[in-house]
Amino acid sequence: MFRSARFKITVWYVLAIMLISLTFSLVIYRAVANDLNQRYVNIENQIKSNFKNLEKIPPVLKNMLQNDLRVAKQRVYFMLLFANGGILVISMLVGYFLAGRTLRPIEEMVEEQNRFISDASHELRTPLAALKTSTEVALRDRKMSAAQARNILEENLEDIGSLEMLSEHLLHLAQYQRGRRVLEFEKMDLAEAARRVHKKITAVADKKNIKIGLDIESVHINADVISMEELIMILLDNALKYTPQKGNITMKVASEGRNSVLSVTDSGEGISQRDIQHIFDRFYRADRSRSKSRVSGFGLGLPVAKKIVELHHGTIRVSSRIGQGSTFTVRIPQA
Ligand code: ADP
Numbered sequence: 446m447f448r449s450a451r452f453k454i455t456v457w458y459v460l461a462i463m464l465i466s467l468t469f470s471l472v473i474y475r476a477v478a479n480d481l482n483q484r485y486v487n488i489e490n491q492i493k494s495n496f497k498n499l500e501k502i503p504p505v506l507k508n509m510l511q512n513d514l515r516v517a518k519q520r521v522y523f524m525l526l527f528a529n530g531g532i533l534v535i536s537m538l539v540g541y542f543l544a545g546r547t548l549r550p551i552e553e554m555v556e557e558q559n560r561f562i563s564d565a566s567h568e569l570r571t572p573l574a575a576l577k578t579s580t581e582v583a584l585r586d587r588k589m590s591a592a593q594a595r596n597i598l599e600e601n602l603e604d605i606g607s608l609e610m611l612s613e614h615l616l617h618l619a620q621y622q623r624g625r626r627v628l629e630f631e632k633m634d635l636a637e638a639a640r641r642v643h644k645k646i647t648a649v650a651d652k653k654n655i656k657i658g659l660d661i662e663s664v665h666i667n668a669d670v671i672s673m674e675e676l677i678m679i680l681l682d683n684a685l686k687y688t689p690q691k692g693n694i695t696m697k698v699a700s701e702g703r704n705s706v707l708s709v710t711d712s713g714e715g716i717s718q719r720d721i722q723h724i725f726d727r728f729y730r731a732d733r734s735r736s737k738s739r740v741s742g743f744g745l746g747l748p749v750a751k752k753i754v755e756l757h758h759g760t761i762r763v764s765s766r767i768g769q770g771s772t773f774t775v776r777i778p779q780a
Contacts, residue, residue: 447552451544458540459533466532470525477521485514564728565615568743572604572611607741614745617675618727621752628669628756632780635705636661636698638670642677643696646685654691657681661698664705665780668757676753679746680709680773686740688713688770704759704776715767724763725751750775 488510492502502510583589583597620626639661650657666673677696684694688711695710716724720731728744754761757777765771 447548451541451548454544454547455537455540458543459536462536462540463529463533466529470529474521474525478518481514481517481521485510561727568611568728569608572608576601576604576608603741607743611743611745614743614749618745618749618752621672621749621756626672628672630667630669632665633668633670633673634663635666635668635673635707635777636663638673639677639696639698639707642674642681646678646681649682649685650694653685653688655685655688655694657684658693658695660695662700664698664700666705666757666777667780668777672753672756676750676775677707677709679750680707680775683746683773684709684711684713684771686742687711692770700779701776703779705779706774706776708772708774710770710772712770715769715771716763716765717767721763721765725761 489502489507492506579597579601583594586593617626639659643657643659647657681694681696688694692712694712697706697708697710699706716731720729723729724731725747726744727748730742730744751761754775754777759775759777762774762776763771764774
């Protein structure tokens, strides 16, 4: 597909260049030919005025002059033809090269989209298959008690919940990437957003017996409130997911120079140096076999978080030590 597009673009480049070049050549040829004709007439007039008694220019001389004129015009014609031939070859080569460069980012984007679609469908297939199997097994079991059925329904509901989360993250990521999600930037207090998210997530933290400490001061940024809360939620949710029972989490909001800084520190399992460079990649989950079986997730939270931070002209960094915990730090310019 891209090969034929490259040829087509090259043809258009060459056509455009040749059209300009031929038009200029025609104009140049006509101007030079007119100039030569004028010179010929001038020479004839000069000869006539120098030789007063000459009634008519001798045919031999006239022939010579006309011959010279024809040769001069032919030279100009061939020079222009040669130049246009050169321009044609060069424009074909340059056009082909430029078409390749023009198409490269589009090609990369299409490849990326295809990878995204195949990764997403792969991630969707696994929980869907699990749901289908457990439902089929339950339907076949005629002796199942109401309590057992309830159990299965609860498990299925959990799977549906995580599927919902997956589709939501997929949708948000696609929207952020395409710039479809309209961000409404307004002056907001990052501390207030942090407090609101903290309130929403406290119940989950309590279940795991984890205390989320707050150390926040009021700082103002220009941001989209909904996506800021989504960002904080992703960081806190991860901290909770990857921190064992009775662990500690601290969320800080402070100002640092021209930036507002939000950091989430946990006393969880930490991330290895090998994984740290990939955790912002889509669908990447550190130590797959280990975390997949224990903690639910699809490796989309941090890519969404990163996109949100980028859209707010900020940075997100992580420092971590295996077995000791991790700190995610977001810096966003102050309003
Ligand atoms: P998910 O949590 O759904 O797997 P994320 O994109 O949010 O996806 O995170 C990617 C990976 O980064 C996780 O699978 C996990 O291995 C690692 N990770 C993220 N946050 C933490 C954290 N606070 N502590 C330890 N590992 C983390």
